[in-house]
Amino acid sequence: MKYAVLGSGAMGLRLGVLLQEAGFDVDFVDTWEKQVETIRSQRGVYVSRDGQHKRLVPVNVYYPEEYNGQADVLIVFTKQYMLADLLERCAHFFNDKQYALTCMNGMGHIEKLNQYFPSDRVIGGTAMIGTVLNQAGDVDFIGQKGAGSVNLANQTEQPDEMTHQIISDFKTAGLNPTLTDNFTGTLMAKVVFNSVVNTLCTMFKVRMGEFIQAPTTRALSVQLIDEAYDVCERAGIKLLTSRQEEWQQVVTVSQTGNPLHFPSMYQDLSNGRETEVDYINGYIYDLGKKYNYEASTHNFLRNLVHLTEFTDKFDVNGFINQVLEDDKASEQKAAAVSQ
Numbered sequence: 001m002k003y004a005v006l007g008s009g010a011m012g013l014r015l016g017v018l019l020q021e022a023g024f025d026v027d028f029v030d031t032w033e034k035q036v037e038t039i040r041s042q043r044g045v046y047v048s049r050d051g052q053h054k055r056l057v058p059v060n061v062y063y064p065e066e067y068n069g070q071a072d073v074l075i076v077f078t079k080q081y082m083l084a085d086l087l088e089r090c091a092h093f094f095n096d097k098q099y100a101l102t103c104m105n106g107m108g109h110i111e112k113l114n115q116y117f118p119s120d121r122v123i124g125g126t127a128m129i130g131t132v133l134n135q136a137g138d139v140d141f142i143g144q145k146g147a148g149s150v151n152l153a154n155q156t157e158q159p160d161e162m163t164h165q166i167i168s169d170f171k172t173a174g175l176n177p178t179l180t181d182n183f184t185g186t187l188m189a190k191v192v193f194n195s196v197v198n199t200l201c202t203m204f205k206v207r208m209g210e211f212i213q214a215p216t217t218r219a220l221s222v223q224l225i226d227e228a229y230d231v232c233e234r235a236g237i238k239l240l241t242s243r244q245e246e247w248q249q250v251v252t253v254s255q256t257g258n259p260l261h262f263p264s265m266y267q268d269l270s271n272g273r274e275t276e277v278d279y280i281n282g283y284i285y286d287l288g289k290k291y292n293y294e295a296s297t298h299n300f301l302r303n304l305v306h307l308t309e310f311t312d313k314f315d316v317n318g319f320i321n322q323v324l325e326d327d328k329a330s331e332q333k334a335a336a337v338s339q
């Protein structure tokens with residue numbers, strides 16, 4: 001089976017390199033010029049594990065416009081707000097046999113994929129795998145070899161032969177896949193997880209292992225999980241686990257799965273990029289509104305993250321200088337009037 005990764009950032013490289021090293025044919029496509037040029041000039045991507053044992057892995061990387069490989073499966077991994085542009089630039093090599101598989105965080109991506117791929121060729125899922133792009137061409141796989149897992153579900157909820165082949169390939173690559181027959185519940189379970197872990201770790205700039213140790217983490221998490229579950233119940237979405245199990249997953253994944261990981265939302269913030277909070281906490285809030293339910297904690301958190309996006313970029317010195325200049329101008333004006 002031939003794979004092409006569309007969006008060869010942190011997670012695209014993680015899945016793609018693991019598949020390639022398991023013997024599968026993988027191409028990488030990306031729109032980020034610095035990434036493509038760096039990988040080409042250094043003849044591969046630098047891969048480390050938990051910051052150790054850095055090695056160069058040769059990969060084939062292309063801009064969308066120059067790619068024409070006819071992959072059987074397209075693995076789509078980009079930020080939610082970058083997806084529409086990426087798909088538009090790749091559309092010329094889509095064919096009517098290809099499957100699109102994605103484990104992106106948040107919600108909103110499936111509708112965009114459906115503009116190019118019918119539901120019987122869309123496999124959605126989630127990845128409990130932490131990965132950090134240190135810089136262009138340099139990726140850090142968080143966790144030991146074999147760490148992490150993915151949940152996959154067909155949009156039709158009816159697995160076919162191709163799906164079983166993909167699951168088998170993912171097993172060979174050590175991605176620990178589980179196939180479910182609950183599409184929306186699978187995706188939303190991760191949205192709930194990220195609405196707690198990504199958002200709170202990002203706000204307070206901590207790693208998952210630090211976050212889970214705080215005495216107040218349980219109370220904060222349970223409140224968010226409860227609100228999200230209230231929304232899903234009203235929307236008729238059956239989640240994969242109970243509320244209690246979801247909290248347990250927050251504990252296990254933070255404590256033992258990815259203690260050293262700064263969630264991807266934090267990585268966005270620290271690189272001065274927009275976060276995906278509108279597709280995570282914002283999605284939960286907006287879905288609740290459709291059923292006359294106010295998930296107000298999620299909305300509050302969404303707005304706090306936007307405030308952090310703003311303040312992190314804020315030019316404090318420029319602001320102080322402007323205030324001082326304004327004060328001086330008013331004093332001069334007042335002095336002129338009184339003369």
Ligand SMILES: NC(=O)C1=CN([C@@H]2O[C@H](COP(=O)(O)OP(=O)(O)OC[C@H]3O[C@@H](n4cnc5c(N)ncnc54)[C@H](OP(=O)(O)O)[C@@H]3O)[C@@H](O)[C@H]2O)C=CC1
Pocket residue numbers: 007008009010011012031032077078079080103104105106127128129130131132133134135136263264271273276
């Ligand atoms: N990382 C993780 O651990 C996980 C991520 N996910 C999800 O997977 C999807 C893809 O995320 P992910 O792989 O993390 O994102 P990427 O690493 O692909 O980052 C997305 C884009 O951000 C820009 N960028 C990335 N790193 C830098 C940098 N160091 N400096 C400047 N620009 C940079 C690039 O585009 P440009 O320059 O055009 O802005 C890049 O294409 C998301 O939905 C995410 O939530 C899911 C599970 C885990």
Ligand SMILES: CC(C)(CO)C(=O)C(=O)O
Pocket residue numbers: 105127128129130131193194197198258261262263264265
């Ligand atoms: C690795 C994990 C699961 C942490 O929440 C994630 O989804 C992310 O970093 O975005």
